[in-house]
Amino acid sequence: MQGYLEKRDLERTAVRIFIRLYNQNYANKLRLLYQRERPDAVLQHRNHQIIGVEITHLFYDSEEAKRLLGRSQSRNLNQEVVEMLIAELNKRIQTKEMKINNYATAYPIALIIRNASPAFGMSDILRAKELIYKPQGRFTHVWFLSRDGSDEWLMKDLQQL
Template sequence: MNKHEDQKKALEQAAIDIFLELYNVNNEVPLRMVQQQEKPDALLEDARNNRIGLEVTHLFYDTEEARLMLSRSELTKPSVEGIDTFIKVINDRIQSKEHKFKDYSHDYPCMLLIRNLSLLFGMSDILGRKRNLVLPHGHFTQVWLLSRDFTPDWLLINLNEVGRGGMK
């Protein structure tokens, strides 16, 4: 494995660990990791021995975000255009993962975990634009968003359960 692959696996493992910690605190039937793998990235199992795959994707801090951060003051909220562009990135990532789904193991259902590593956009920004999110069409059983909201704490929500056009 090359250095890039090692870094990718380490990022995936960190996301899986955070996901499992938060998921297990908030759900009656806990999950544990069976193995890290490819397509999907992890094989999980619940306490009833039901297996489920977990595909992990990251939204990275990028050069455009760095430019935006450097050009604004600390107290200025990101522009509507900036948030809408970020939502488009999320939608494109979901669509890309959904397209690749046909190459995954279909021996068990599969969930998608989106880990937001952006320093410019947090959970509240994404939820504020949830009506613009385009979720997969049934390939993934659940789509989870793991994000901070300008605090050190990670938050986990199931995007399938977030009401469209209004908070639940």
């Protein structure tokens, strides 16, 4: 039960960051209708259009995830390289694409990826954009949320790269 609640809290935080950034940049404002399991959240535009969102968090590796979630005290002494983070990003996109094939929804679905790794920011990812897996059209958007050396969150649609 603890893992489920933690996952739900992480997803709620990610969707709130996304909605704030989206509403700052687009006229057709969004709001959270509810969280659920398939897809992770359901949002509604001001014009009443419904959209589902799948949410995932990107960590450099499992040890970083454990450390950042308070489950490990170890310090990663390995040299971190952006290519490894992008390989993990690509796996996340592909896994979520396979997952939504089993969804029976009457509305489109977008993907939100929240970069939780403090090792790399938005500019690091964009500099290596040619390595990012190109989504196969199952999602309306693939929104990437990341910081970039500050506490401010940034948002980019990876399908627009």
